[in-house]
Amino acid sequence: MEGYGLFLVLLVSALLLGFLSVLFALVWVFHYREGLSWDGGSAEFNWHPVLIITGFIFIQGIAIIVYRLPWTWKCSKLLIKFIHAGLNTIAMILAIVSLVAVFDFHNAKNIPNMYSLHSWIGLTAVIFYTLQLVLGFAVFLLPFAPVSLRASLMPIHIYSGLLIFATVIATALMGFTEKLIFALKTPAPAYSTSPPEAIFVNTLGLLIVIFGALILWMATRPHWKRPPEQNSKIQQPNGGTPEGTEEESTMTDCSNTDKSDVEFNSEAAARKRNLKLDEII
Amino acid sequence: MEGYGLFLVLLVSALLLGFLSVLFALVWVFHYREGLSWDGGSAEFNWHPVLIITGFIFIQGIAIIVYRLPWTWKCSKLLIKFIHAGLNTIAMILAIVSLVAVFDFHNAKNIPNMYSLHSWIGLTAVIFYTLQLVLGFAVFLLPFAPVSLRASLMPIHIYSGLLIFATVIATALMGFTEKLIFALKTPAPAYSTSPPEAIFVNTLGLLIVIFGALILWMATRPHWKRPPEQNSKIQQPNGGTPEGTEEESTMTDCSNTDKSDVEFNSEAAARKRNLKLDEII
Numbered sequence: 001m002e003g004y005g006l007f008l009v010l011l012v013s014a015l016l017l018g019f020l021s022v023l024f025a026l027v028w029v030f031h032y033r034e035g036l037s038w039d040g041g042s043a044e045f046n047w048h049p050v051l052i053i054t055g056f057i058f059i060q061g062i063a064i065i066v067y068r069l070p071w072t073w074k075c076s077k078l079l080i081k082f083i084h085a086g087l088n089t090i091a092m093i094l095a096i097v098s099l100v101a102v103f104d105f106h107n108a109k110n111i112p113n114m115y116s117l118h119s120w121i122g123l124t125a126v127i128f129y130t131l132q133l134v135l136g137f138a139v140f141l142l143p144f145a146p147v148s149l150r151a152s153l154m155p156i157h158i159y160s161g162l163l164i165f166a167t168v169i170a171t172a173l174m175g176f177t178e179k180l181i182f183a184l185k186t187p188a189p190a191y192s193t194s195p196p197e198a199i200f201v202n203t204l205g206l207l208i209v210i211f212g213a214l215i216l217w218m219a220t221r222p223h224w225k226r227p228p229e230q231n232s233k234i235q236q237p238n239g240g241t242p243e244g245t246e247e248e249s250t251m252t253d254c255s256n257t258d259k260s261d262v263e264f265n266s267e268a269a270a271r272k273r274n275l276k277l278d279e280i281i
Numbered sequence: 282m283e284g285y286g287l288f289l290v291l292l293v294s295a296l297l298l299g300f301l302s303v304l305f306a307l308v309w310v311f312h313y314r315e316g317l318s319w320d321g322g323s324a325e326f327n328w329h330p331v332l333i334i335t336g337f338i339f340i341q342g343i344a345i346i347v348y349r350l351p352w353t354w355k356c357s358k359l360l361i362k363f364i365h366a367g368l369n370t371i372a373m374i375l376a377i378v379s380l381v382a383v384f385d386f387h388n389a390k391n392i393p394n395m396y397s398l399h400s401w402i403g404l405t406a407v408i409f410y411t412l413q414l415v416l417g418f419a420v421f422l423l424p425f426a427p428v429s430l431r432a433s434l435m436p437i438h439i440y441s442g443l444l445i446f447a448t449v450i451a452t453a454l455m456g457f458t459e460k461l462i463f464a465l466k467t468p469a470p471a472y473s474t475s476p477p478e479a480i481f482v483n484t485l486g487l488l489i490v491i492f493g494a495l496i497l498w499m500a501t502r503p504h505w506k507r508p509p510e511q512n513s514k515i516q517q518p519n520g521g522t523p524e525g526t527e528e529e530s531t532m533t534d535c536s537n538t539d540k541s542d543v544e545f546n547s548e549a550a551a552r553k554r555n556l557k558l559d560e561i562i
Contacts, residue, residue, distance in 0.1 A: 115475045117457055117486040159501065163494055170451035170490075176398055177455045181462050194396045205398040209451075213444055220440065 001070045002223045010214050011065070017211040018058040024204040025053040032197040033183070038101075040108030047101035049175065055094025056129075056168050057208060061215040063087035064165060067226045068218055075254040077229055081141055088133050095126050118174040125167045132160050162216060169212045176205050282351045283504045291495050292346070298492040299339040305485040306334040313478040314464070319382075321389030328382035330456065336375025337410075337449050338489060342496040344368035345446060348507045349499055356535040358510055362422055369414050376407050399455040406448045413441050443497060450493045457486050 001007065029035060029046035036050065037043040066072070066084050099122075106113050114123065139145045139153055180191045180201055189195040218224060282288065310316060310327035317331065318324040347353070347365050380403075387394050395404065420426045420434055461472045461482055470476040499505060 112473050112475070115473050115479065117454060117461070117483045120483050120487065121454065121490060155502075159498060163497065166447050166451075167490065170447075170454055173398060173402065173451055173455050174458045177458045178462065180398070181459065192393050192396050194393070198396065202398045202401050206401065209402060209448065216444065217440060221436075 003221075004070065007068070007070070007218065007224055010218055011069075014061065014065075014211055014214040014218070017207050017214065018061060021204060021207045021211060022050075022054050022058055024200070024207060025050045028197070028201055028204065032200065038104075040104060042105070044101050044108075045105040048098045048105075049172075049179070051094045051098035051101070052168075052172060052175070053204075053208070055091040055098070057172060057211070059087050059091040059094070060129075060165055060168065061211060063091065064161060064215055065218045068224050072254065073226055077226070079254065080226070085133070085137060085141060088129075088136075092126075092129055092133055095129065099123070099126060116174075116178060118171055118178055121167060121174070122171040125164055125171055128160065129164050129168075132157070132164060162219060165215070166212060169208055172208060173205050176201050284502075285351065288349070288351070288499065288505055291499055292350075295342065295346075295492055295495040295499070298488050298495065299342060302485060302488045302492060303331075303335050303339055305481070305488060306331045309478070309482060309485065313481065319385075321385060323386070325382050325389075326386040329379045329386075330453075330460070332375045332379035332382070333449075333453060333456070334485075334489070336372040336379070338453060338492070340368050340372040340375070341446055341449065342492060344372065345442060345496055346499045349505050353535065354507055358507070360535065361507070366414070366418060366422060369410075369417075373407075373410055373414055376410065380404070380407060397455075397459060399452055399459055402448060402455070403452040406445055406452055409441065410445050410449075413438070413445060443500060446496065447493060450489055453489060454486050457482050 029043075029050055033046055034041065034043040036046050038047070063084050066087065067080055072080055103113055105111075114120065135153075136157055139150055140157070180198055184191040184195060184198055191198050310324075310331055314327055315322065315324040317327050319328070344365050347368065348361055353361055384394055386392075395401065416434075417438055420431060421438070461479055465472040465476060465479055472479050
């Protein structure tokens with residue numbers, strides 16, 4: 001892999017930033033706010049930032065770059081697709097629970113729902129994310145879609161995924177802004193006086209932006225793309241036995257990676273498995 | 282150009298959305314707020330959203346996709362570089378003036394500066410944008426940088442540009458959120474009661490997100506990339522006369538495009554001017 005060292009540095013940085021963001025979210029709600037519970041109070045609202053940051057930002061970010069991890073390139077693409085879809089499903093569930101928390105909190109406090117730009121864009125992002133997941137499952141995981149459809153939808157799938165990810169981060173930044181203005185006013189020290197909570201959550205906002213920037217960089221470098229591999233029989237509508245099927249048979253899972261030399265000596269061989277269409281499905 | 286019709290539809294949509302966003306900004310400040318002036322009051326603050334939306338969003342968006350306009354592919358790349366740099370310079374000046382407006386307003390009203398996440402990320406974006414412009418000028422416009430440096434910096438230049446653009450949009454959304462919360466409270470109808478101004482500015486936020494999404498789509502489609510052309514003498518440190526110089530000589534400006542057939546019949550010829558390195562500088 002070209003620039004493997006740099007990739008590792010960026011990956012570790014992204015993981016650290018992601019963990020740190022989740023940690024910051026927890027410190028925010030436990031140290032500065034009322035913690036977590038499910039009673040219609042502020043502690044129920046607090047599930048909203050915690051679950052969004054954990055699921056909709058951190059886990060979604062990892063789901064986006066899971067194809068780029070070079071030690072998975074010996075695994076079958078189908079397995080990585082399942083991991084990609086699984087992580088996104090977890091993220092979607094956490095996002096939906098976090099929406100329930102905030103609607104429940106609003107209803108208990110008689111605060112109107114869906115009046116803010118944050119809520120408009122946030123709900124739109126959740127809806128598009130769900131559509132993306134369902135469509136991605138139907139087209140790229142189930143074996144029914146023809147290769148031509150997969151090929152034509154893949155650029156849209158990738159673009160939509162990255163756009164939704166960036167939109168979720170923008171929505172989180174709006175959410176921090178709202179929460180800090182509402183929470184930090186008399187009798188608390190106002191947001192404009194920069195109390196410790198304001199500095200802390202602003203810093204959390206920066207962490208998330210840098211995390212997003214790293215994920216988007218890793219996801220868009222062409223030389224860090226997973227090498228193309230042979231289509232499996234499921235993906236070959238004609239059911240033929242393409243060249244290299246024997247090699248493919250060793251790629252149905254990752255169970256043998258411990259035994260083999262994973263120092264990427266076989267990367268060149270992997271790169272040779274280049275049936276053109278499989279690059280995009 | 283592959284998908285020329287679709288490109289035109291997207292371009293016209295982006296232009297309409299951009300104009301509409303600027304129009305919305307003007308209606309916002311003139312109809313709902315105190316208009317524009319430079320007296321330390323709210324009307325001075327109002328320059329901030331108007332100039333950011335006009336310059337830092339609309340003009341920056343156009344600057345990003347100026348290379349993609351197929352009717353400019355007969356023009357010299359140097360000319361398009363100047364247009365790209367010029368539009369970005371205008372955007373930067375408008376962004377800086379808009380910052381002066383908001384600092385001046387804050388100082389006149391004794392409101393602290395730089396306490397919000399919006400201000401932290403916004404100022405960072407302006408600083409990075411300025412750096413990007415200066416570095417871009419030094420490396421890609423002045424004739425001193427070696428081709429290898431241009432080639433290695435170009436992916437970073439493109440990524441940074443798109444990231445800053447997306448960050449500016451996210452910052453604008455935070456700004457709308459702040460302004461609506463601060464402006465729409467007693468005695469005005471609160472933001473949470475969804476008065477017409479709230480709906481109007483939320484809609485402006487959506488327009489800007491869609492504008493950004495269209496620009497990012499157009500900017501990242503590989504088949505809508507400007508075809509490679511011969512390096513000009515300025516870009517050839519050895520001062521040699523590469524093949525196709527005669528053709529290059531017709532590309533120093535666009536003055537002859539009216540006379541020639543611009544129906545892209547010559548696109549294939551343009552695509553053939555493919556000195557590999559020039560693709561990335």
